[in-house]
Each structure stands twice: as structure tokens, then as C-alpha cells.
Amino acid sequence: MSQTSSLDPEDWDAFRRLSHQALDAALDDLMRVPQGPVWRETPPEVLARLDDAAPEAGVGLEQVLGEFARDIQPFGVGNRHPAFFGWAHGAGTPVGMIAEMLAGELNLNCGGRNHIGVALERKIAAAMAGKFGFPATASGLFVTGASQANFHGVLLARRAALGPEVRVNGVAGAPLRAYASIQAHACVEQAMDLAGLGTQALRPIPCDAEGRMRLDLLRDAIAADRDAGARPFLLVGTAGTVNFGAFDPLPDLADIAAQEKLWLHVDGAFGALTVFSEQLRPLIAGIERADSLAFDFHKWAHVPYDAGFILARDGAAQRAAFAAPAAYLSRTETGLAKGETWPCDLGPDLSRGFRALKVWMTLRAYGVDRIGACMARNCADARALAALIDESMEFERAAPVPLNIVCFRLRDGDDAANRALVERLQVAGLAAPSLTRLEGRTAIRCALFNHRTGGEDVRAFFDAARQQAKAVQK
Amino acid sequence: MSQTSSLDPEDWDAFRRLSHQALDAALDDLMRVPQGPVWRETPPEVLARLDDAAPEAGVGLEQVLGEFARDIQPFGVGNRHPAFFGWAHGAGTPVGMIAEMLAGELNLNCGGRNHIGVALERKIAAAMAGKFGFPATASGLFVTGASQANFHGVLLARRAALGPEVRVNGVAGAPLRAYASIQAHACVEQAMDLAGLGTQALRPIPCDAEGRMRLDLLRDAIAADRDAGARPFLLVGTAGTVNFGAFDPLPDLADIAAQEKLWLHVDGAFGALTVFSEQLRPLIAGIERADSLAFDFHKWAHVPYDAGFILARDGAAQRAAFAAPAAYLSRTETGLAKGETWPCDLGPDLSRGFRALKVWMTLRAYGVDRIGACMARNCADARALAALIDESMEFERAAPVPLNIVCFRLRDGDDAANRALVERLQVAGLAAPSLTRLEGRTAIRCALFNHRTGGEDVRAFFDAARQQAKAVQK
Known part of the structure; x- marks a missing residue:
């Protein structure tokens, strides 16, 4: 075909020059970050200029890069700046920027198939299973972030409690009850809503002065629910609470989960990755006993947004909660549709970017x-x-x-x-x-x-x- | 602080040289795409070399770039190649690659706050509402892909049918029924599973020889469910079926949805964006009457993976299905937490990459x-x-x-x-x-x-x- 009718450049040399200018401008901007203001509000006149977001005729890359530099680049969240102390945002790195460029070049769909993007995601899952002391039967999946990963944790527990029928018949008639501390992130409650169980099925357990779940009150709540005919199924521990970074007593939670036959899910959105620090690692002792674990590489590991992860102790359980026969049947013996477990068997998404690349490049480049x-x-x-x-x-x-x-x-x-x-x-x-x-x-x-x-x-x-x-x- | 203890380069000039080399290699690879094989399987020795994905000591960017060129870059899905005819994968563009680099540089979290990433997402939603003939009260949200967007459609319909109590009490006791053609994508069925309604609550309606939902059989199914005491709540139309690209008769579905008081959700994963072609646009006539619409920029609009979108006719309904009081209360009058609807009010994710940038750059550069x-x-x-x-x-x-x-x-x-x-x-x-x-x-x-x-x-x-x-x- 004629290249002029595709979306590739007519003049690759000109495109290359513009690309290098864009890269230099990005690096200049990154180097200047500590000297600038942490944050500045986007002025109304800038917002007004962005109204024509989908024009019929294009303006070309050169003009768009100019618009980016003027109207987008200066008005970010501020999370790259050393004086940004808000929420739990990672700062990003120049290595992460290069990784995103390369992922954009490859444009892989990591929902499935037989290719390096899917393979690299498996390597990350295996490496993280090793770090957290999970068994070799563990499996894992990139998701947007801990909100999704905690939702997956609820779905894994739901499937474990109710069996395969829950996927066909829904949750109707099953008075499931879950437990998390009052300091647990709001997304745990939202996950109960999404899964059709309702937020009232999550019991908020008070904490001690250090922000750790009170074990006596947890035991009381479970007993009260059992007495009332409800069915406890899930215990959510938090490794790093959002308000001030407390860690629930994970070994005790693991004991209680074992005694009570509850699924133990740990929300370690930012706290779990203390596994990377010999000094901080004792805080997450016991995490190796979780049934599932949620965490975000884009928080304390500074991988570019977004790069959440859900790790499941038992890969078969993760597959049982998500795999659909239709996708499975389409496997072949050789070629692009060759078998094995694909990411789409471990979660709901078929369209998935190459999040594994930025994580791999970050962890490998820095250690x-x-x-x-x-x-x-x-x-x-x-x-x-x-x-x-x-x-x-x-x-x-x-x-x-x-x-x-x-x-x-x-x-x-x-x-x-x-x-x-x-x-x-x-x-x-x-x-x-x-x-x-x-x-x-x-x-x-x-x-x-x-x-x-x-x-x-x-x-x-x-x-x-x-x-x-x-x-x-x- | 000393820069040497951060993750920024000690030697920015050296980093800049490596970055430019990486960019040149990426462009060289992109230019060579049509001359190479469509796909080649990753050899076992390459996979073996990727085992050490999270080493204790880093190897540095230069070595990682070499590993990328040798072990990652050649073994993709093949969807960039002109002889790739599989599934519904977009091909990507060089402009998209630059956009991903710039998004990686900014590292915004687009879950909320007062910044350009959130504002640009609103601009894209407004532009798409305009293209699809939705009213100004519409709102929209980037998600990973149509699997998620269709799940959101089910949640929007669930909330509309059952009111705010469903979020607190769950779906127990509500015999909801949904309808989609037998050619609808499997993710619609999975969305029913995720939402706790179960796959059996989705009624598969047979199609005519052209792959379009049979309206007579749809009416029969709704009537039979009502007679049996069930509660029809959702009709899912497909704009571009996965098997051969058929379009359900959307004006008729809109009529039936209005008569039967059903939520009309359209899965237009790839078919909806025919709105960009004057020649193809008649295929989606009637789409302007949908209550919600799912589509993917990473398919036929060639934006890098992933960039799915859910557009809701009534922004208040989208907010009602997802907003949580905790997040809302944390707004302030000025500064970073200034009010208005944030993306985290319109969906479950708090961690969200800057998908709006690659869409904005693609649509604006090309038109x-x-x-x-x-x-x-x-x-x-x-x-x-x-x-x-x-x-x-x-x-x-x-x-x-x-x-x-x-x-x-x-x-x-x-x-x-x-x-x-x-x-x-x-x-x-x-x-x-x-x-x-x-x-x-x-x-x-x-x-x-x-x-x-x-x-x-x-x-x-x-x-x-x-x-x-x-x-x-x-």
C-alpha cells in the first residue's frame, strides 16, 4: 500500500527530528522539576484551548507537541517534585519514561496469545511470588491499581466460598460476611459493592491506638455473625493503612483465617513493597500466609502509572474465578494462540497494555x-x-x-x-x-x-x- | 538531598545519550515492521534469560536496553504488521509512541485532584459525547478496555434498576434479567458474573442470517421473563460483533428499551468508532439513544494499548453508581483537592494512568x-x-x-x-x-x-x- 494513506509518517526523517526534540524537552522538564513550583492550577484560558480534542482535520505532530508544552506539561499533579507530600503517589523515574516509550512502540495487547508480553508478565509474577514467600503454584496479574486488585481479592474469596455455581447463579441467597479494620482503604468496601455483596456485608473492626485491627473485636464479630446465621468468608488485612501507614498483625490474622476457614486477602497497596527493604521487611512478616495480595508498583516503586498487581497463592483458584470456556477453547497447538494460562484467564480484561515492561525495566535497571x-x-x-x-x-x-x-x-x-x-x-x-x-x-x-x-x-x-x-x- | 541517592541519573548527559539511542532504535524497529515476519515465537533460551526479573542489584539502563533489543522487541504479538489479521488489535502509531513517552515523563495519577490530566479526560468525554450525539449532561471515563466498560454498563443498569440500596445491601433477592444477542462478546456474560448477578441472568437472543439480534425473539424472552416473575433491566446491543462485524438494529433496540423501561447499553468495542468515518457512520444510527456506550480507542483508532472508554448519557447516573462519600468529603475550596466530579467518582479506580494524553495526541495530530x-x-x-x-x-x-x-x-x-x-x-x-x-x-x-x-x-x-x-x- 501507499504509506501516505496509513498513519505512518510520510517523511520518517522529519518525524525522527521531532521525536528527538520531544525527548529532549521531556528530559529538560524532568531535570527542572525540583526547581519549579510543586503544583500550579491550570488557568481557564488553557482549559478553553483544549476544547477541540477530536478535530476533523489533524494539526500534525509538531503543532501538537507545541500545545503539549504550553497547555499540558506545566499543569500536572506535582507528584514528581521533592516537596510533594500528598496521598500515596510515586514520583516516576526517567527509566520509567523510556520504558513507556518502548511499550508504546511495541503496542502489545497482553490479554493473551503466545508472545513476550504475556511471558514477561509471568516472569514478574514468579519473581514477586518468590519475594513474598508464596509457593511456586502462585499466579499473578497486572491490574490498574489496588482498587482493582482488592476487588479481585473479593472475587477470589467469593468463588472459593460459593464454588463454581456463583458465577452462573450469582450471589443471591448467600449471606456472606467480610472483615477489615476501620482503617482499611475505602476501596475494600467498594469492592463488596461491585461484587454484588453490598457494603453492609463488610464488617469494620476497630483498631488499637497504633492503627492495628483489634483481634478480640474481630473474633467477636465473626462469632456474632455465625450466631446470626451469616457466613464469614473473607478477612482483609492491611499492610500500610492509608491514613498513617499502620500494619495489621498479619501472623495473627493468618491464624484466625486458618481457624475460621476464611480467605485471607492482604491490601498492601504501598506497604507490601517494603519487601524490597531489608530494614523495613519485618513489618510484613506473615504476608507469606495470605491467600491473595494486592499492591502497586506505581506507588513506592516509582513505576509510571498505572501498575497494580494481584498475587494469588493458588494459581488454580485465580483461574477458577475468571477463566471463561469461550476463551479457553480458542487455543491451538502452535502459533499465536498456543495454550497455557493467559492473563485473560486470571482476570476480566482482554485488552491489556504491556505493564510488565515498565516494571521489568525499573526493577532490573535499579535493582x-x-x-x-x-x-x-x-x-x-x-x-x-x-x-x-x-x-x-x-x-x-x-x-x-x-x-x-x-x-x-x-x-x-x-x-x-x-x-x-x-x-x-x-x-x-x-x-x-x-x-x-x-x-x-x-x-x-x-x-x-x-x-x-x-x-x-x-x-x-x-x-x-x-x-x-x-x-x-x- | 544528594541526587545520587534518588533514582534520578547521576549523569544526566549520559542518560540523555542512552535515551536518544533507545528512541532511534525504536524508530528503526518501527520502520522495519513491514519487512519482517508478522510474528515469531519466543525461543526457550530467551525466556530463560528473563528469569531474574527483580534482581537485588541493578544492571543499569544501558544493559537493560540491550536486553530489551535482544529478548523483548522481536517477539511481540505482530499486530503492527500489515499482514496481521488476527482478533481486533489496533496497529499503533509513531505518534502514540511519543505520547506514551510524554505520559511517562509526567507520571500523573488521573484518579482525581485538580490537574490537567483530569481536565483533559473531561475534554475527551465531551468531544466523544458530541460525536455520538449524547447530551451535554453525559460523562465518560477511560478504562482498560471494553471488557471493563461493559462491566460498568452492567453496574450502571444495576444501580438504575435497584436504586442506592443495591450498593449497601447487594443484589440478593432481585431476579434481574439482561438481554444480548448470541453474537455478543463473552465479556458481557462475564460482566454479569462479576456484578454478582450470575451468567444465567443474561438471556442470549438468537440472530438472523446477518448476525443481528432477532427482535421478535427478544420481545418473547422479555415477556416470558416477566410472566415468570423476573425483572428485565438491561438490553445490550452490539455495534460490531466479534465474529464478523454485524450491527444490531439499534433504533429498534432503543424503541424496545423505551417501551420496556430497560437500560440500553451498547457494546461498540470496535464498531462505535466508525463514527469517525462519514461513509461508515450510518451503521451506528440510533447509538445516540443509548444510556451507556463502551468502545476502545486502542482498536480501530490505533491509540496504544490500553485505552477503553465508557460513555454515560446521564452523568449523574454514572456518579450515583460509583461515587463514595469518603472521597467526596475530602474536596477543598482551592488547591489540589478542589471540587467537581473526579474520575474516581465515575468508576472504581483511584490509581489511573494518563490515557487521555495518547488519545488527545492521536486524535489531534491525525484528525x-x-x-x-x-x-x-x-x-x-x-x-x-x-x-x-x-x-x-x-x-x-x-x-x-x-x-x-x-x-x-x-x-x-x-x-x-x-x-x-x-x-x-x-x-x-x-x-x-x-x-x-x-x-x-x-x-x-x-x-x-x-x-x-x-x-x-x-x-x-x-x-x-x-x-x-x-x-x-x-
Whole structure:
């Protein structure tokens, strides 16, 4: 065919020059990140310019790159900046950027078939099974993130409890009950909703002062449900709670799950990958006994968004929860449709990008020790910040600091003042902490997830927060 | 902090040189695609070399790029090649590759917050609502693909039928029934499973000879379910069936949905984007009356994997099906957590990559007319291939060709011979058609989804298939 009627460039040399310019501009931007503001709001005139998102006639790559540089690039979340302390966002890396470029070049669909994308995903699953002490029969799957991975955990448990009939007949008539701590992420509750079980089927178990699930109250809740004729089926442990990074007592949860015959799912969205740090790894002792485990490479391992993962102890159980006969029957003896378990047998998606590549390139280029060392430094900096808070006149701590998250509030200031302080820091581009609610009150939440963040960034943040505190308290 | 302890390069200049080499190698590889084999199997020794996927000590970017070039790059799916005719895979574009690089550089989390990634996703949703004739109150969300988007359609319908209580109490006790044609994609059935309704709650409605849902049988099925005390709630129309690209009679389905008060969801995984082609657009007449619509930019619009989309006619209904109070309450008046509807209010994911960027760059650089013209040419080439089949001694057609997919089989040859023919073509790297089952028999399925495919590729495939036919029939 004539190349001019395809979507390939008519002039590859010109395209190549533009591509190299785009790469240089991206690297320049990355290098400048620490010098710029953490975040700036997108101005209305920029938003207005983006209205024509699907024009009939194209404007060409050169113009689009100009529009990108002017209207997109400067107005991100801020999570690459060393003074971004919000939520649990990874910072990304230049290696990750190159990996995404190469994945875009290959454009694999990793839903199935006989190709390297599917094979590499299996290698990542095997490597992670090894790291977490799961058996060789484990299997795993990339998903968007822990929200999806925790939903998969609920589906795995649902299938284990109700057998193959649940996929045909639905959940009607089965009074299943699940258990997670009140500090568990909201997506666990949402997963119960998605799966048709309803949020009320998840029992929220109170925590101790350290944010760990109370085992006595867990046992009581299970007993009460059994007495009432309900059917306990799932226990969700959290490795790294969203509010302040607490770890449920996983060995105890594993004991209770074994005694009560519950599926043990661990939400380790960011906490599980402490497995990469020799220093932090003791926090997740017991995780090797989970039936399923959710975690995100895009959080503390800094792989570009998105790269969530669900690891299942028993690969056959994962396959039983998702494989559909239609897909299975289409396998052949040789060629592209050659057999073995495909990702589409382990989850619902048939269209799947090549997430394994960016994870493989990141882990292999840096090595897990180096990524783990960044985590340990984040934790040390969090302890240093907590000490500054504790010694300060302006602030008081609002939660323990078992990991990398410091929650605090103004000694003299209501919820509105704390909110105002955070908003002022963000709008000024000085720092980006976030807000949370603890014991019914607003708290400032400072999460150190960035490999670019160092001790002086934390001290600068503390000084800026003290400065702004005067303004909001006045 | 010292940059040497972050994951940024110690030597940015050296990193920049490597990055440019990687970009050149990627472009060289893309340019060579049409000259190489369509597909080659990954050799066992290559797979063995990938075992150490998460080493303790890193090997550095230069070595990883070498490993990529040797062990990953040559062993893809084949969907970039003009002689790839399998499944419904888009081919990707060089513009898409650059977009993925830039998304990797920015590393946005598009789950929420006040930033350009969330804003651009809204712009894409508004543009697509306009293209499909949806009202201004529509909203939309990127998901991985149509499997997820169809699951969202089921959840939207479930919430509309049962009200807010379904999210709290689950689906127990509600005998909901859904309807889709027997040619509907298997993911619709799986969506019923995921949602807790069970696959038996989906009624498969037979099709006419053109692959379109039989309206009389649909009406009968709804009436029979109502008589039996069940509750019809959802009608799923298909715009482009997976086997041979048929379109359900959407205006009629919309009438029936209105009369019967059913949610009308359209699975337009690849067929919906014929909206980009003036010539093909009449096929989707009536789609503007759907309550929700699923489609994939990574199929016929060649955006890199993955980029599925769910468009909802009533944005408030989409929000009602997913928004959780916890997330909503955390909004602030200014700064990063400023209000408005966020993507996490419209679906379950909090971690979300910047899919909007690759879609925006693709649509804006090329323009939708040009993408639509590639679709129309695929359809013309499919008709030409069908004519070659019809005139041939070796083959007979197995289905109509209303779009871009040609299903055929050997005149003299059983299922095994047809399978063998496809496997031989794939293994030889000559062409990659796939297989399907039609009326209980194996058929060869040739789907023209590639902007690089032209008439001579189709003729060369036909000649190769005739050549191989001799070998498998002998």
C-alpha cells in the first residue's frame, strides 16, 4: 500500500527530528522539576484551548507537541517534585519514561496469545511470588491499581466460598460476611459493592491506638455473625493503612483465617513493597500466609502509572474465578494462540497494555535494594519530621508514625484553619501535603513517597508550614 | 538531598545519550515492521534469560536496553504488521509512541485532584459525547478496555434498576434479567458474573442470517421473563460483533428499551468508532439513544494499548453508581483537592494512568477524518478479499462481510485442516489470521484493523493461504 494513506509518517526523517526534540524537552522538564513550583492550577484560558480534542482535520505532530508544552506539561499533579507530600503517589523515574516509550512502540495487547508480553508478565509474577514467600503454584496479574486488585481479592474469596455455581447463579441467597479494620482503604468496601455483596456485608473492626485491627473485636464479630446465621468468608488485612501507614498483625490474622476457614486477602497497596527493604521487611512478616495480595508498583516503586498487581497463592483458584470456556477453547497447538494460562484467564480484561515492561525495566535497571533504600530514607525523614512537629509550638501530632506518613494539626486552629494551611501551601507551590480525618477531626497528612525527597526538603516544608500557620491562625 | 541517592541519573548527559539511542532504535524497529515476519515465537533460551526479573542489584539502563533489543522487541504479538489479521488489535502509531513517552515523563495519577490530566479526560468525554450525539449532561471515563466498560454498563443498569440500596445491601433477592444477542462478546456474560448477578441472568437472543439480534425473539424472552416473575433491566446491543462485524438494529433496540423501561447499553468495542468515518457512520444510527456506550480507542483508532472508554448519557447516573462519600468529603475550596466530579467518582479506580494524553495526541495530530478513512479502506479491502474467496476453488465464505472481517473455510477440509492452515501461516510469519467457531464449525477469521494494511497485503495473504491450503488438504 501507499504509506501516505496509513498513519505512518510520510517523511520518517522529519518525524525522527521531532521525536528527538520531544525527548529532549521531556528530559529538560524532568531535570527542572525540583526547581519549579510543586503544583500550579491550570488557568481557564488553557482549559478553553483544549476544547477541540477530536478535530476533523489533524494539526500534525509538531503543532501538537507545541500545545503539549504550553497547555499540558506545566499543569500536572506535582507528584514528581521533592516537596510533594500528598496521598500515596510515586514520583516516576526517567527509566520509567523510556520504558513507556518502548511499550508504546511495541503496542502489545497482553490479554493473551503466545508472545513476550504475556511471558514477561509471568516472569514478574514468579519473581514477586518468590519475594513474598508464596509457593511456586502462585499466579499473578497486572491490574490498574489496588482498587482493582482488592476487588479481585473479593472475587477470589467469593468463588472459593460459593464454588463454581456463583458465577452462573450469582450471589443471591448467600449471606456472606467480610472483615477489615476501620482503617482499611475505602476501596475494600467498594469492592463488596461491585461484587454484588453490598457494603453492609463488610464488617469494620476497630483498631488499637497504633492503627492495628483489634483481634478480640474481630473474633467477636465473626462469632456474632455465625450466631446470626451469616457466613464469614473473607478477612482483609492491611499492610500500610492509608491514613498513617499502620500494619495489621498479619501472623495473627493468618491464624484466625486458618481457624475460621476464611480467605485471607492482604491490601498492601504501598506497604507490601517494603519487601524490597531489608530494614523495613519485618513489618510484613506473615504476608507469606495470605491467600491473595494486592499492591502497586506505581506507588513506592516509582513505576509510571498505572501498575497494580494481584498475587494469588493458588494459581488454580485465580483461574477458577475468571477463566471463561469461550476463551479457553480458542487455543491451538502452535502459533499465536498456543495454550497455557493467559492473563485473560486470571482476570476480566482482554485488552491489556504491556505493564510488565515498565516494571521489568525499573526493577532490573535499579535493582530492588536501591528502591528499598529510598523507602527506608523516606521513613527516616518521616521520623525526623515527627520530631520537629513534637518539639514545635505550632503543631501537634495526630497519629503514630510507624512508616513514612506524618499526620499532625495546628495546636491552635480548627478544621478550617488546618484546611486553609494546606490549601495555602499548595496554591503557593511551596509544598503539597494533603488532608485527612482522624477521630472526627481534620489533620494534615504528610506522606513521604518520593525518591527525590531528602531531609532538607522536609525541613523546608516544616519551616514553610510554620510560616503559613501564623497567617491562618492570626 | 544528594541526587545520587534518588533514582534520578547521576549523569544526566549520559542518560540523555542512552535515551536518544533507545528512541532511534525504536524508530528503526518501527520502520522495519513491514519487512519482517508478522510474528515469531519466543525461543526457550530467551525466556530463560528473563528469569531474574527483580534482581537485588541493578544492571543499569544501558544493559537493560540491550536486553530489551535482544529478548523483548522481536517477539511481540505482530499486530503492527500489515499482514496481521488476527482478533481486533489496533496497529499503533509513531505518534502514540511519543505520547506514551510524554505520559511517562509526567507520571500523573488521573484518579482525581485538580490537574490537567483530569481536565483533559473531561475534554475527551465531551468531544466523544458530541460525536455520538449524547447530551451535554453525559460523562465518560477511560478504562482498560471494553471488557471493563461493559462491566460498568452492567453496574450502571444495576444501580438504575435497584436504586442506592443495591450498593449497601447487594443484589440478593432481585431476579434481574439482561438481554444480548448470541453474537455478543463473552465479556458481557462475564460482566454479569462479576456484578454478582450470575451468567444465567443474561438471556442470549438468537440472530438472523446477518448476525443481528432477532427482535421478535427478544420481545418473547422479555415477556416470558416477566410472566415468570423476573425483572428485565438491561438490553445490550452490539455495534460490531466479534465474529464478523454485524450491527444490531439499534433504533429498534432503543424503541424496545423505551417501551420496556430497560437500560440500553451498547457494546461498540470496535464498531462505535466508525463514527469517525462519514461513509461508515450510518451503521451506528440510533447509538445516540443509548444510556451507556463502551468502545476502545486502542482498536480501530490505533491509540496504544490500553485505552477503553465508557460513555454515560446521564452523568449523574454514572456518579450515583460509583461515587463514595469518603472521597467526596475530602474536596477543598482551592488547591489540589478542589471540587467537581473526579474520575474516581465515575468508576472504581483511584490509581489511573494518563490515557487521555495518547488519545488527545492521536486524535489531534491525525484528525478523525484520516482515522476514519483508514477504517473505510479496511472495509473495502475486506470486500475485495471476500470476492477473492467467493471466486476461489479452495475456500468458501462462512459469514457475511458487513464491515472489515472476513470469515471463511476450506471447501474440502475439516476443523483440523482449517486450524492447521492458520497455524502454518502464523508460524511461517507470512500472515496472522485467527480462528473462530461459526455454527459449530471452525472458521478462519481475517480481520482488517490495520492502517498499514493495503490491497496488496490482502492479495498476498490470499495467495499464501491458497498455497498452504494444498499442504493441509493433501
